[in-house]
Amino acid sequence: MDALMRWLIETGLPPHGFCLLWQPQLVALHVISDAVIGLAYFSIPVALAWLVLKRRQIEFNWVIVLFAAFILACGTTHFISILVLWVPAYGLEGIAKAFTAVVSIATAILIWPIVPKILAMPSHAELQRLNAELVREAEARAHAEEQLRQSQKMEAFGQLTGGIAHDFNNLLLIVAGNIERAMRAVPQGTPAARNLANALTASDRAGALTAQLLAFARKSPLEVRLQEVAPILEGTRDLLAQASGENIDITLDIADDLHPVLTDRNQLENAMLNLVLNARDALPAGGKVEIAARNLDNEVEIVVRDEGAGMDEATLAKATEPFFTTKPIGSGSGLGLSQVYGFLHQIGGRMQIVSSPGTGTTVRLFLSTEREAHGARLAG
Numbered sequence: 106m107d108a109l110m111r112w113l114i115e116t117g118l119p120p121h122g123f124c125l126l127w128q129p130q131l132v133a134l135h136v137i138s139d140a141v142i143g144l145a146y147f148s149i150p151v152a153l154a155w156l157v158l159k160r161r162q163i164e165f166n167w168v169i170v171l172f173a174a175f176i177l178a179c180g181t182t183h184f185i186s187i188l189v190l191w192v193p194a195y196g197l198e199g200i201a202k203a204f205t206a207v208v209s210i211a212t213a214i215l216i217w218p219i220v221p222k223i224l225a226m227p228s229h230a231e232l233q234r235l236n237a238e239l240v241r242e243a244e245a246r247a248h249a250e251e252q253l254r255q256s257q258k259m260e261a262f263g264q265l266t267g268g269i270a271h272d273f274n275n276l277l278l279i280v281a282g283n284i285e286r287a288m289r290a291v292p293q294g295t296p297a298a299r300n301l302a303n304a305l306t307a308s309d310r311a312g313a314l315t316a317q318l319l320a321f322a323r324k325s326p327l328e329v330r331l332q333e334v335a336p337i338l339e340g341t342r343d344l345l346a347q348a349s350g351e352n353i354d355i356t357l358d359i360a361d362d363l364h365p366v367l368t369d370r371n372q373l374e375n376a377m378l379n380l381v382l383n384a385r386d387a388l389p390a391g392g393k394v395e396i397a398a399r400n401l402d403n404e405v406e407i408v409v410r411d412e413g414a415g416m417d418e419a420t421l422a423k424a425t426e427p428f429f430t431t432k433p434i435g436s437g438s439g440l441g442l443s444q445v446y447g448f449l450h451q452i453g454g455r456m457q458i459v460s461s462p463g464t465g466t467t468v469r470l471f472l473s474t475e476r477e478a479h480g481a482r483l484a485g
């Protein structure tokens with residue numbers, strides 16, 4: 106024990122201060138520098154421990170422990186350097202250095218394998234990118250779900266409406282037939298005759314409405330095939346002008362090399378009529394309605410644009426829903442845009458509406474130029 110103590114601490118050699126000839130400046134310089142380095146070294150494991158405690162998910166703890174030991178050992182050698190200025194503990198100093206050497210070599214070797222692992226951890230920018238991607242995916246899914254709900258609603262409405270409209274139409278035929286028979290029996294010019302004439306007009310209007318309902322419910326036969334749209338659009342010019350009244354100025358700008366598209370003639374005419382009537386309603390004081398058609402990649406785009414009242418966000422969100430209308434009872438059925446929507450769905454096309462209050466409304470119809478448009482129900 107005594108021998109060990111002598112070898113470690115009381116070596117009998119002169120202390121290190123003796124080598125410095127006890128010059129106060131030199132001694133102070135060594136003491137202060139070693140003390141500062143030692144304290145700095147000792148503070149590092151504290152910071153590491155704090156980090157590891159706060160970030161529980163940090164792996165490779167054993168390397169961190171080894172690194173902490175290495176730093177502590179380094180700090181300790183500096184404090185021993187201060188000690189040996191006065192105490193000739195060269196054995197202790199040597200052992201501390203040997204321990205530091207072992208730990209530092211182990212750390213230096215073991216730190217290499219973890220570098221690739223750390224590099225493989227996603228960087229902050231990468232995490233942000235992945236997060237943005239997730240958000241985008243979630244939004245896309247929500248959008249798809251919303252569309253599915255919308256088309257399920259359309260489907261259910263379609264079945265309900267089709268059933269009602271069909272029965273209703275049969276009843277209307279009986280009503281109209283009986284009114285006509287009664288009109289023949291009543292002398293013309295009498296109040297009763299006028300009442301009957303009004304009743305007949307109303308039942309005609311009801312008949313037109315049921316026809317629209319049936320079209321919406323897809324109970325009327327469609328003839329979807331590849332065909333030229335320019336003649337169909339040109340052919341509606343008079344009808345549209347008549348229907349929208351003289352306050353509305355309709356311009357047609359149809360490219361003359363339009364590709365044939367998958368469509369049904371009657372439904373397309375009906376859709377154009379619905380869109381132009383909506384534009385007219387949005388322009389109570391009159392104005393311009395522009396209709397244009399041009400080729401896109403695999404589609405033909407038909408645009409109907411007005412500079413009318415436009416729609417706010419809430420209206421726009423519901424505009425294509427069946428029976429949604431902002432118009433007074435008697436002037437809106439809420440079936441116009443839903444017909445257009447349902448029709449495009451049937452021919453594998455799509456519709457886009459851009460609208461805001463004050464700037465007007467632009468409705469774009471995209472009709473497929475491919476024989477096998479997705480979801481299209483072809484004739485035959």
Ligand SMILES: Nc1ncnc2c1ncn2[C@@H]1O[C@H](COP(=O)(O)OP(=O)(O)O)[C@@H](O)[C@H]1O
Nearest residue numbers: 383384387415424430431437438439441442466
């Ligand atoms: N061009 C347009 N400008 C402004 N609002 C429109 C336009 N087209 C449609 N809308 C809005 O969408 C609603 C639904 O239109 P629609 O389905 O055609 O039914 P309806 O015309 O019978 O009201 C309208 O009541 C109106 O509020």
Ligand SMILES: [Mg+2]
Nearest residue numbers: 379383441442
């Ligand atoms: Mg309408």
